[in-house]
Amino acid sequence: MPSFRLKQDQTALLVVDIQERLCAVMDRDELDRMLARTNAAIEGARALGLPVLVTEQYPKGLGPTHSLLRMRLGDAKPMEKLEFSAAVPEVLSALGTRRQVLVVGMETHICIFQTIRDLSERGFEPYLLADAVLSRTAEDRRVGLELARDAGARVLTVEAALFDLLGRAGTPEFKKISAAVR
Numbered sequence: 001m002p003s004f005r006l007k008q009d010q011t012a013l014l015v016v017d018i019q020e021r022l023c024a025v026m027d028r029d030e031l032d033r034m035l036a037r038t039n040a041a042i043e044g045a046r047a048l049g050l051p052v053l054v055t056e057q058y059p060k061g062l063g064p065t066h067s068l069l070r071m072r073l074g075d076a077k078p079m080e081k082l083e084f085s086a087a088v089p090e091v092l093s094a095l096g097t098r099r100q101v102l103v104v105g106m107e108t109h110i111c112i113f114q115t116i117r118d119l120s121e122r123g124f125e126p127y128l129l130a131d132a133v134l135s136r137t138a139e140d141r142r143v144g145l146e147l148a149r150d151a152g153a154r155v156l157t158v159e160a161a162l163f164d165l166l167g168r169a170g171t172p173e174f175k176k177i178s179a180a181v182r
Contacts, residue, residue, distance in 0.1 A: 004154060006127065006164045012098045013045040015054045015073070016086045016105030016115055020063035026106070026134055035068050037132040037158045038104050042072045043180035044162035045102070047173045053094050054078040055086040057111060084111045087118035100125045102161055103153070104132035108144030113151065120152030128153040129161055 018038060023031055045052050056065060056078040064070070065078050079090045086105075095101065101124050105112055112133050119126040128148045135141040149155050156164075159181045166177055 006100055006102075006161060008048050008050065008165050010098050011100040011102060011165060012051040012053060012095055013041055013102045013104070014086060014091065014115070015042070015052065015065075015069065015076075016103060017055055017057040017062070017107075017111050018066050018069055018105050019056055019059065020066055022057075022062050022106055023066050025136055027136075030134055034106075034132055034134040035066065037129070038069060039072050040180040041102065041104055041129060041132055041158045041162070042069065044158070044165075044177045046072075046074075047176035047180070048162070048165055050102075050165075051094065051098065052076045053091055055088070055091065055105075056080050057084070058082055083114075085114035085118045086111060087115050087122065087124075092122070095124070099123070100127065102127045102129055104129050104158075106133065107135040107140065108133045109135050109140040109147065110144070113144050113147040116148040116153045117151035126153045127161060128155050129158045130155050131157045 042052055054073060054076050059080055081088050101119055103115055103126055116126045135144055162177045166174055
């Protein structure tokens with residue numbers, strides 16, 4: 001059975017298509033929850049020194065990455081794409097030798113599922129952070145989670161992933177991650 005252990009030197013965070021105009025059509029409470037968990041994932045990834053990659057689906061139509069995330073993303077420049085999958089050449093190149101990919105974003109049943117499928121087919125280990133993905137309907141989100149798992153994703157939460165990567169308490173990174181997930 002393959003290992004189910006995240007390793008800091010093998011992991012990157014991929015933020016998929018969390019864009020202003022797409023966010024505008026989401027349920028407000030669910031969107032707020034997803035944005036908070038995505039921010040926690042970004043802060044945790046930064047504390048652990050993980051690369052953070054960002055995509056934008058057709059930004060001329062869907063707008064830029066949500067303003068609440070742009071503040072946290074710092075110098076991470078969004079990679080534009082027309083494909084639904086974020087496993088585009090620019091992203092694959094930016095991953096370099098890292099094979100474990102934490103995936104967050106929208107929409108679960110379209111871009112997230114297709115990204116997970118394509119990463120799996122290319123030999124990556126995708127980890128879908130279930131509390132940091134969203135679709136317009138609960139049914140689409142539920143089906144997207146099932147499709148992603150069937151396509152090879154390990155499904156866990158932001159907190160589960162960050163503490164697995166951390167491995168132990170009592171470090172400066174632990175304090176940063178603990179604050180981020182509160």
